[in-house]
Amino acid sequence: MGEVDPAFIQDPEHRPKLSIIEAQGIPLIDLSPLNAADSISDPKAIEGLVREIGNACKDWGFFQVINHGVPLHKREKIETAARKFFAQPLEEKRKIRRDEKFVVGYFDTEHTKNVRDWKEVFDFLVEEPTLVPASPEPEDKEETQWINKWPENPPELREVFEDYSQEVEQLSLKLMGLIALSLGLPEDRFKSCFKDQTSFIRLNHYPPCPSPQLALGVGRHKDGGALTVLAQDEVGGLEVKRKTDGEWIRVKPTPNAYIINVGDIIQVWSNDKYESVEHRVMVNSEKERFSVPFFFNPAHYTQVKPLEELTNKQNPAKYRPYSWGKFLTHRRLTNFKKLKAENLQIYHFRVSE
Numbered sequence: 280m281g282e283v284d285p286a287f288i289q290d291p292e293h294r295p296k297l298s299i300i301e302a303q304g305i306p307l308i309d310l311s312p313l314n315a316a317d318s319i320s321d322p323k324a325i326e327g328l329v330r331e332i333g334n335a336c337k338d339w340g341f342f343q344v345i346n347h348g349v350p351l352h353k354r355e356k357i358e359t360a361a362r363k364f365f366a367q368p369l370e371e372k373r374k375i376r377r378d379e380k381f382v383v384g385y386f387d388t389e390h391t392k393n394v395r396d397w398k399e400v401f402d403f404l405v406e407e408p409t410l411v412p413a414s415p416e417p418e419d420k421e422e423t424q425w426i427n428k429w430p431e432n433p434p435e436l437r438e439v440f441e442d443y444s445q446e447v448e449q450l451s452l453k454l455m456g457l458i459a460l461s462l463g464l465p466e467d468r469f470k471s472c473f474k475d476q477t478s479f480i481r482l483n484h485y486p487p488c489p490s491p492q493l494a495l496g497v498g499r500h501k502d503g504g505a506l507t508v509l510a511q512d513e514v515g516g517l518e519v520k521r522k523t524d525g526e527w528i529r530v531k532p533t534p535n536a537y538i539i540n541v542g543d544i545i546q547v548w549s550n551d552k553y554e555s556v557e558h559r560v561m562v563n564s565e566k567e568r569f570s571v572p573f574f575f576n577p578a579h580y581t582q583v584k585p586l587e588e589l590t591n592k593q594n595p596a597k598y599r600p601y602s603w604g605k606f607l608t609h610r611r612l613t614n615f616k617k618l619k620a621e622n623l624q625i626y627h628f629r630v631s632e
């Protein structure tokens with residue numbers, strides 16, 4: 280990636296401001312009550328945690344966690360492997376390029392809202408194989424399997440990835456338990472939805488950009504899945520749209536913390552009590568940046584709809600049910616193309632009021 284190609288240039292209203300507002304207020308939550316051996320005998324600590332998580336989901340849709348239980352060395356290993364992978368020549372990386380048949384792998388021409396992102400990515404599925412619908416067509420009942428493509432280099436990537444994904448999956452399940460409790464539901468309310476998960480991990484590399492005021496590493500978007508657990512390095516660049524005033528707020532890197540955000544599925548399950556919030560990534564002219572999001576997604580056959588326990592006459596369901604698998608395959612296929620229109624979003628399933 281050399282000079283800025285017009286494909287990367289954002290419309291003026293979406294260009295980043297170079298004066299940054301750093302996050303004061305994106306909650307930092309200490310998960311240590313979960314790890315304490317006597318947590319059962321200390322329900323007060325868990326209650327406090329549940330309240331903090333609920334408030335963060337409601338007010339921000341984003342929070343950071345510390346003392347989360349994911350061993351630091353496992354995170355460091357995947358970050359090192361990502362650096363090694365992206366340092367290879369483009370021809371090497373393109374050997375395992377994502378295409379319409381192999382939907383995971385390396386990709387350097389992703390578009391968000393039809394503007395090209397200043398980044399390259401590598402996606403891995405958590406379940407191998409991952410079962411999904413064969414096509415986004417609603418009448419087509421056929422299923423297919425997605426499998427991973429592993430690069431030759433670095434050779435340890437597969438093992439490092441498998442080790443890491445188990446840890447973030449455990450953390451995600453714990454967080455879903457806390458989120459369920461915060462909605463007044465049983466802790467294991469969401470557990471079965473993730474049995475045949477369609478989760479994936481993405482390695483993101485944002486090279487230095489000569490015009491960081493014109494382009495974005497990732498354009499503004501919401502995450503389509505249930506929950507995102509993101510590791511960012513010390514460079515920083517993630518910005519979150521503050522719900523109170525629509526201002527873009529930078530998430531300050533906190534060593535060894537994870538950034539958690541509510542995805543579209545939790546928004547629908549909670550019938551808009553919790554909102555999937557827009558975010559984007561700024562790039563800079565000097566430093567490259569790496570990040571590793573884990574997208575926690577349910578089984579493809581999940582019909583996403585507002586939970587019955589959370590809806591009633593006064594608070595009727597705001598969304599029609601939709602198939603997560605069809606939503607996912609639609610998104611994956613349209614990601615290859617620069618579309619004329621915006622791709623599929625949950626508001627397309629909104630019940631008109």
Ligand SMILES: O=C(O)CCC(=O)C(=O)O
Pocket residue numbers: 481483497502509511516517558559560569570571572
């Ligand atoms: O790199 C980041 O900080 C966030 C990336 C992101 O939002 C995404 O990949 O969905």
Ligand SMILES: [Fe+2]
Pocket residue numbers: 500501502558
């Ligand atoms: Fe995102």
